[in-house]
Amino acid sequence: MWGGRFAMGPDAVMTAINASIGFDRRLAREDIAGSRAHAAMLAAQGIIGPDDAVAIDAGLAQVLAEIESGTFAFSTALEDIHMNVEARLREIVGPAAGRLHTARSRNDQVATDFRLWVRARCDDADAALARLIDALLDQAERGADMVMPGFTHLQVAQPVTWGHHMLAYVEMFARDRGRFADARARMNECPLGAAALAGTSFPLNREATAAALGFDRPTANSIDSVSDRDFAMEFLAAASICAAHLSRLAEELVLWSTAQFRFARLSDRFSTGSSIMPQKRNPDAAELVRAKVGRILGAQVALTVVMKGLPLAYSKDMQEDKEPVFDAADALGLALSAMEGMIRDLEPDGDRLRAAAAAGFSTATDLADWLVRALGMPFRDAHHVTGAAVARAEALGVDLPELPLAELRGLDPRITAEVYAVLGVENSVRSRTSIGGTAPDRVRAAIARWRGRL
DSSP states (O other), rough: OOGOOSOOOOOOOHHHHOOOHEEEGGGGGHHHHHHHHHHHHHHHHTOOOOOHHHHHHHHHHHHHHHHTTTOOOGGGOOOOOHHHHHHHHHHGGOOOOOOOTOOHHHHHHHHHHHHHHHHHHHHHHHHHHHHHHHHHHHHHHHTOEEEEEEEEEEEEEEEEEEHHHHHHHHHHHHHHHHHHHHHHHHHEEEEETHHHHOOOOOOOOHHHHHHTTTEEEOOOHHHHHHHHHHHHHHHHHHHHHHHHHHHHHHHHHHHHSSSOOOEEOOOOOGGGGOSSSSOOOOHHHHHHHHHHHHHHHHHHHHHHHHHOOOOOOGGGGGGGGGHHHHHHHHHHHHHHHHHHHHHHHOOOOOHHHHHHHHHSSHHHHHHHHHHHHHHOOOOHHHHHHHHHHHHHHHHHOOOOOSSSSSHHHHHHOOGGGGGGGGGHHHHHHHHHOOOTTHHHHHHHHHHHHHHOOO
């Protein structure tokens, strides 16, 4: 492809370090789509003849069929997916294949291919997140009234509902969908036609190729077109945040499935056993999802380090852009699918959840709020009185709802028996009716709103 300038072929080590076909063959579909759009535009502009364009298009269709059927013979000597495709095209259609690379460089070709691939992965992530959100909404619906403990610092804080807890993850994963959508919108410009870095003297119709490939517009600067990998870094940034959210949910699944918590049970489909301990049910799927953030965040760091010191425009360093993105996209897709499956099968233990919610003085804030509402007590004073009530209940070995009225009146004689109406966990969650609160009616309204958005 470039041998005219050189008297000797590359060293074997040079071939090994230079070749990318081992991994960039994943861009075959995108590469051929870009080439077909480019050939059609060249013919429409009168740059190549119509017969050549027809032959090229038919030949590229045959190459794609061979690749998809597994009969295509990839060659390391041809370096990358672009030259592997072009070489096979020449075998099929002859000299006409040589006209395909008119007004095009591998620089704008790979930039286009990679954008197409990453754009598709944004769509995949969005669809997978929508399925996961749907599974979370199903869980929220079945547990809109199911009381569970809410935690801060992993200490029992206040009662919430299972549905409300599930909806917290709906909010998180919905933001992830927004990040992938934003990244997709920014990357949806077509580099094809930027050539090596300076554009071309041929009368291209870049708008036509952009439209044919589903882009909104051509890129505006030819140097930036071939040197930009922001789209890949932004995809990895969105993937890293999403993976962090998956990891947090996975951590809760691991905790909830322990004998100490027993809040929920993972299905057999997403659990494993032990080779030595027959009683074990290990939450391996959740643990592996929890670990994926390391690979995905590592990919983001790796690509950022590759790009951080490169002068404009294209440098061969950028060949290292694809493997971390491929790996991260695979890891994210697998993690999202596994999490959806775990959530759909998850069986919460309502009795255990309620018992845990009622322990740990979880209605202390309700008592403080009642002192403010019923007695007109300043909240800081109510906080102090409630803290004293908790200390007294702890000394007596009871929870707040079992603390005798005489004990409460010893802290403030104005307290009446009406206070017990707010100290039950069901009463507590029903009272949290503020926007975004855990009251079952609020939870059901939020579920309906999210169903509409999905």
